[in-house]
Amino acid sequence: MHIHWIDLTIIISYLLGITAFGVYVGRNSASSSSNYFLASRSLRWPTIGLALFATNISTVHLIGLAASGYDQGMVVGNFEWLAPFLLILLGLVFAPFYFRSKISTLPEYIEGRYGPTSRTVLAVMAVIGALFIHIGVTLYAGAVVFQSFVDLDIIYSILVISALTLIYTALGGLRAVVVTEAIQTVILLIGAIAVTYFALVALSDMGITSLDQLKASAKPDQLSMIRTEGDYSWYAMLLGYPILGIWYWCSDQTIVQRVLGAKTERDAQLGPIFAGFLKIMPVLFMVLPGVIAYVLFQEQIADNKDATLIVMIKELLPVGLQGVVIAGLLAALMSTVAGALNSTATLVSIDIVKRVKPDVEDHKLVYYGRVTVAVVLLLAIAWSTQGEKFGGIFEGINQMIAVLAPPISAVFIWGIFWPRGTEKAALYTLIGGFLCGAIVFCLDFPAVSGLFLGNDEAGNPVRFFTDQLGIPFMLQAWWLFVISSIILIVVSYLTPKPEQAVVEKFCWKSPLLVLTEKPISGITDARIMSLLLIAVMALCYALFI
Known part of the structure; x- marks a missing residue:
């Protein structure tokens, strides 16, 4: 053990508690496929926004953003601060069509637009994406955290956290996923804010009390969001990020499934925009701490940049709070894995099984979904063992x-x-x-x-x-x-x-119908909130150019 018994008690209590709660809230989800896969289309916009954020902000982000902040600097924050613009695209452009057509999966939309063969191909690609990207890499990142505090081989670390996530995801369906995600988002943010606070206190103890002093102590341009060359140059981000973002935020089943479960079209539109506001925080509470870690712990971290956040937790946080933050890390992992598993279950059951067997009974779809969850998780576990070859998690x-x-x-x-x-x-x-x-x-x-x-x-x-x-x-x-x-x-x-x-x-x-199709309903209209989000993002960028 490399962790105090109080912290370990907090972590174990949290893991068992969230698993039990997920099973409880999803206890009746298997009554129908709509209830299991889409929470009976009952989700309101605050839950959708929190679930979108929690599914996105995984352990990969918490560890990877801190590591990239340590290595590359604030420029990596563009992955977070460009996301709100794609979430606006989801809310204003894609969500209305998704909601009105009452689809259960995005390949189902593709069948309506392009035909059944494209639907099958997209379903297969979506399962591959969930397996390799959302689940496999995330499991590896979580195992790195777990292994850093408990002397357990990485494969056993992966198996422990996989088993707990599997229980409530397979039994509880989307309702269990989104409700637990809302709780896990709060835990995650408490942990990220705590690390940032204690890092700033440590800076103050060193005599660094202003942004200019931090810039002087960091690497050149480490606190700038704009680069003119390299992998994260402004033109590479401007051209490349929208391509990644349209897939991830607007057409990936793992993410968009929360929107498909919306109660009303307004909820389907406002949920992503609310998530856009939440996406402001990772730069300040996940990337910036990585920059601070370069100033505080350069010798301890050295070239092992993926250890940045772990070193900060061990060096900065008191007993008790360490357990809360580690629980937040595992919460992020479980959110992402649970969401991806639920989406793959939906894709296989709705887009593959039901098309091969059109007369399949409704309860059988839930059964096939649960089997899919188990099989995909096993494959992702095998892939996650290759994590050390990724060359950096993020x-x-x-x-x-x-x-x-x-x-x-x-x-x-x-x-x-x-x-x-x-x-x-x-x-x-x-x-x-x-x-x-x-x-x-x-x-x-x-x-x-x-x-x-x-x-x-x-x-x-x-x-x-x-x-x-x-x-x-x-x-x-x-x-x-x-x-x-x-x-x-x-x-x-x-x-x-x-x-x-x-x-x-x-x-x-016409593209203009996105803005003019309906009269503006008030200050909470999705278009007004989108303009407010754009203004806030412009101010954020102005502070870190």
């Missing part, structure tokens, strides 16, 4: 998103705004774009690239795109999106136009 997860997202983003954004997009064009785009992305990933992921390209003189695997062509992963995402868009546009013009009824139901007639 970078690793975004590199995977950068090669999966482009074809999906292209199909959705062109599909909802461009009526000419056709069924075959979407199919060829999804398959062609996915294959291109898979090739890029294999050539750029160290665990795989070494098999093809060998090792350099130091024995490190050669990464084709980063080492030889020098293309940052954000620009990889942009160019893969360009290729996917070209495929979609060319094939669309070579194939017959879609039926007018399809276009009218699943496309905006």
Whole structure:
């Protein structure tokens, strides 16, 4: 043990308590597939916003953002502060169509827009994304935390936290997931704020009491959100992030399933915008502490940047509070894994099983969903054991998103705004774009690239795109999106136009209708709140340019 018994008691009590509570609130969820997968479409906007935030802010973020703040600086915060603009896109552009069509999954929307074959392909891609990105990397990040405080092999750490999450996710469905996520969000934020507070106190004890003094003690430009070169240059972020964001925030089942469970269209729109306001906090309470850690603990952390947050917890927090913060880390892990497991269960049951067996009984869909949860979790556990080869937790997860997202983003954004997009064009785009992305990933992921390209003189695997062509992963995402868009546009013009009824139901007639379709209902109208969010984000950027 590397942890006080009081902290360990807090952690164990929390884990057992949240598991029991999740099982309790979801005890009747198996009564129907709608109740199990979409919480009977009863979610209000505060719950949706909190659930979106909790599913997004995983242990990967808590550890990865602190590590990237230590290594790269505040520029990594662009991943958080650009997200509100994509959440506005979800709330104003995509949510109305999702809600009005009463879909259960996003592949179901794609079937309406492009046909059944594209639906199947997207469902498979979504399950792959949940397995490798949302669950696999997150389990590894959580195991790193657990192993840092308890002498337990990393595979056993993964198994412990996986088993607890599996119990209430499989039994309780989406209702158990979103209710526990709301609680876990509070715990997570308490932990992040506590680390930041004690870090600032430690800075003050060193005589650093102003932003200018912190800038002088940190690396050059470590407190700037804007870079002119490198992986996080302003143009790479401007071109690449929207591609990642359209997939992640607007067309990924794991995230959008909370919106699909909305009670009203207003809830479906305001929930994402509320989450956009919440996304302001990670830069201040997760990235900034990483910068402070560089000033305080550079010698202890050295080159092991993923240990940044763990070192801060051990060095700064008193007994008792350490347990709360670690519970927050595990809360973040369980939120993300639970949400991803529920979404994969929905995808397999609704988009695959029900299409293969149209007459399948409703309770059988819940059964297949539970089996899916167990199988996907086992596969994710196997993948998570490769976590040390990611080259940094936060970078690793975004590199995977950068090669999966482009074809999906292209199909959705062109599909909802461009009526000419056709069924075959979407199919060829999804398959062609996915294959291109898979090739890029294999050539750029160290665990795989070494098999093809060998090792350099130091024995490190050669990464084709980063080492030889020098293309940052954000620009990889942009160019893969360009290729996917070209495929979609060319094939669309070579194939017959879609039926007018399809276009009218699943496309905006004009982009301006997003803003003008309905009269403004008051200050809480989604459009007014979106303008307020944009103004707040402009002020935030002004402080850290």
